[in-house]
Amino acid sequence: VFGWKHELLIPPRARRFFGWAVLPYLVLSMGMGFQSASVDNWGHAGGLLGGWIMATVLEPEAWREHRAPNRAWRRIALVVSVMAAGLVSWQGPTLVGIRSFSEDGVTSFRPRSWDEEWTLTGDRGWTSRTRRATWVRHAGIHGKPQSLEEAVEILLQVVDSSATHPQVLYQKEREVSGHAALEVGLTFDLGDAPHIMTALLIPRGAYLHRFHLHAPADWADRYAGLAQRLFSRIELGDPPALLRARSAAAAAPRNWDALVAHGHAAGDAGYPKEGAAAYRQAVAMGGSRSSIAARGWLNLYAGYGVGMKTSDIGRLCVQYSDSVPVLLAAVEAYERAALDAEARALLEDASLRFPGHFSVERARAVRGL
Numbered sequence: 001v002f003g004w005k006h007e008l009l010i011p012p013r014a015r016r017f018f019g020w021a022v023l024p025y026l027v028l029s030m031g032m033g034f035q036s037a038s039v040d041n042w043g044h045a046g047g048l049l050g051g052w053i054m055a056t057v058l059e060p061e062a063w064r065e066h067r068a069p070n071r072a073w074r075r076i077a078l079v080v081s082v083m084a085a086g087l088v089s090w091q092g093p094t095l096v097g098i099r100s101f102s103e104d105g106v107t108s109f110r111p112r113s114w115d116e117e118w119t120l121t122g123d124r125g126w127t128s129r130t131r132r133a134t135w136v137r138h139a140g141i142h143g144k145p146q147s148l149e150e151a152v153e154i155l156l157q158v159v160d161s162s163a164t165h166p167q168v169l170y171q172k173e174r175e176v177s178g179h180a181a182l183e184v185g186l187t188f189d190l191g192d193a194p195h196i197m198t199a200l201l202i203p204r205g206a207y208l209h210r211f212h213l214h215a216p217a218d219w220a221d222r223y224a225g226l227a228q229r230l231f232s233r234i235e236l237g238d239p240p241a242l243l244r245a246r247s248a249a250a251a252a253p254r255n256w257d258a259l260v261a262h263g264h265a266a267g268d269a270g271y272p273k274e275g276a277a278a279y280r281q282a283v284a285m286g287g288s289r290s291s292i293a294a295r296g297w298l299n300l301y302a303g304y305g306v307g308m309k310t311s312d313i314g315r316l317c318v319q320y321s322d323s324v325p326v327l328l329a330a331v332e333a334y335e336r337a338a339l340d341a342e343a344r345a346l347l348e349d350a351s352l353r354f355p356g357h358f359s360v361e362r363a364r365a366v367r368g369l
């Protein structure tokens with residue numbers, strides 16, 4: 001900039017080192033920076049922009065009449081720099097660039113410049129360039145619908161597997177895309193350093209979506225705003241497995257396999273009535289494998305408490321009286337309906353009809369029978 005503004009002040013033989021002559025070196029320097037992950041290109045860009053601005057407004061000190069304006073510009077630059085530094089120090093983590101990605105029917109965001117790697121919870125996540133904070137997005141599927149309380153216990157178990165002394169600091173109910181969610185604050189020790197984790201747990205049927213950001217305790221407050229910013233962008237859609245099952249069932253409404261797959265996927269995704277309708281239709285079709293659909297229907301009711309009448313439980317017990325899996329699923333369905341006497345009677349009858357059967361005896365032992 002000095003070369004452009006004051007070419008006539010530069011000795012002729014030195015002019016080739018100023019002005020446009022500097023541009024190839026700037027391009028080369030910035031280009032080399034972009035080739036290396038360890039170079040702070042934002043720092044270089046800031047120095048380039050700041051130098052360009054200051055060189056534009058300042059004049060050579062040898063010009064006496066420009067000393068007062070130069071002094072004013074330097075003071076303005078100092079005030080702006082201090083204010084900018086304060087803003088970054090106060091709100092820096094909330095200014096981190098983020099990018100969206102979709103997985104398992106969930107759209108969420110992650111910090112754009114963070115490095116992808118394994119995390120302390122055993123999940124793939126993203127770690128900040130300072131190595132002080134880690135963001136994780138995980139989707140797990142369990143054998144039955146998960147409650148908010150069970151989701152917290154699962155989180156504590158996951159953290160406890162790699163850290164020590166995990167404790168809940170707070171819990172706050174939220175809602176994400178119409179689904180109940182829970183924000184949880186945890187503290188734990190990693191090595192000798194205390195850490196704080198801010199997590200968002202979203203149980204949806206058998207799925208448990210877990211999002212969390214953790215950092216050393218003395219840095220946690222600075223990343224709290226980024227965690228809330230990432231939480232607020234999460235959107236839940238239907239899992240791909242359910243979309244495929246719906247499509248297959250619609251294309252072949254009399255296909256037994258498609259109906260059972262639809263019932264299973266709908267139950268996992270938190271749509272018990274939709275799943276029960278598919279299982280009911282599969283049971284009505286009969287056949288040698290219909291007991292599988294009956295067991296799925298009973299398990300669905302045991303998990304959600306909807307999609308079946310108690311009379312349906314008794315009917316299935318009679319229809320599939322020779323199937324131990326169906327009878328044991330019926331025991332759990334009766335228990336879900338608070339019909340404990342019927343459940344115990346069914347279990348005792350199964351013990352007499354199938355003496356020594358391992359699954360039956362284990363179910364009796366669990367219930368103290």
